[in-house]
Amino acid sequence: MLMNTVENNAKNIAVFVSGGGTNLQALIDAQERGEIKNGRIVFVLASNDKAYAIERARKAGIEYQVVSRKAYAASEEYDAAILSALENRGIDLIVLAGFLSILGPTVIEKYRNKIINIHPSLIPLFCGDGFYGKKVHTAVLASGMKVTGATAHFVNEITDGGAIILQKAVPIEQGDNEDILQYRVMRQAEWEILPKAVSLFCEDRIRIVGNRTEIIGTSF
Numbered sequence: 001m002l003m004n005t006v007e008n009n010a011k012n013i014a015v016f017v018s019g020g021g022t023n024l025q026a027l028i029d030a031q032e033r034g035e036i037k038n039g040r041i042v043f044v045l046a047s048n049d050k051a052y053a054i055e056r057a058r059k060a061g062i063e064y065q066v067v068s069r070k071a072y073a074a075s076e077e078y079d080a081a082i083l084s085a086l087e088n089r090g091i092d093l094i095v096l097a098g099f100l101s102i103l104g105p106t107v108i109e110k111y112r113n114k115i116i117n118i119h120p121s122l123i124p125l126f127c128g129d130g131f132y133g134k135k136v137h138t139a140v141l142a143s144g145m146k147v148t149g150a151t152a153h154f155v156n157e158i159t160d161g162g163a164i165i166l167q168k169a170v171p172i173e174q175g176d177n178e179d180i181l182q183y184r185v186m187r188q189a190e191w192e193i194l195p196k197a198v199s200l201f202c203e204d205r206i207r208i209v210g211n212r213t214e215i216i217g218t219s220f
């Protein structure tokens, strides 16, 4: 009976993707292991039809739709298309998992504090406009830093500027290049903290205090 109550209240998650979709896969795998507590992935939205992430959604039996950025001249039109793709799906949480298009203010406003992004650095370092994908790791390596990492955070109008939920540090090793570092950051940090942050959200365990968050409870 209790199980049913939890199931019926489960939050509906939409995952937005643009590329390989390894973070989507990490979410699907976590869901299959029962680690997304009180949430389920019900929809995948891809910003381009070449994204391998679409294949991952298809294999997992998750409904998906391509809303191609290129098909819309103005960002307002793209936002409207995204909102219409989400309509009637009862989406409680949007997860940007390697989604490389910019979300406009109407989407952000409608889903205020309900959009989580994964970024491949320790915010506030190496983030903001122009820092995405491998470019982040190129800049990190050029800086000479010995540590980098990943950040799961809420999305607001400032690129990579919303409240941080979880972060994990990853060492930079001698001889690293962008590919090696990107993979280490994904494997050691992104694929771990993104499913955890999503589960915490679905369990209503994230309290937003200004531009900071507090995690309710101790075990996570």
Ligand code: GAR
Residues within 6 Å of the ligand: 017, 018, 019, 020, 021, 022, 023, 024, 053, 097, 098, 099, 100, 118, 119, 120, 131, 132, 133, 136, 186, 190
């Ligand atoms: C991931 O490293 C993700 O953190 C990054 O793009 C990659 C997508 O990989 N996102 C950003 O840079 C956003 N600013 P994936 O498609 O295999 O999940």
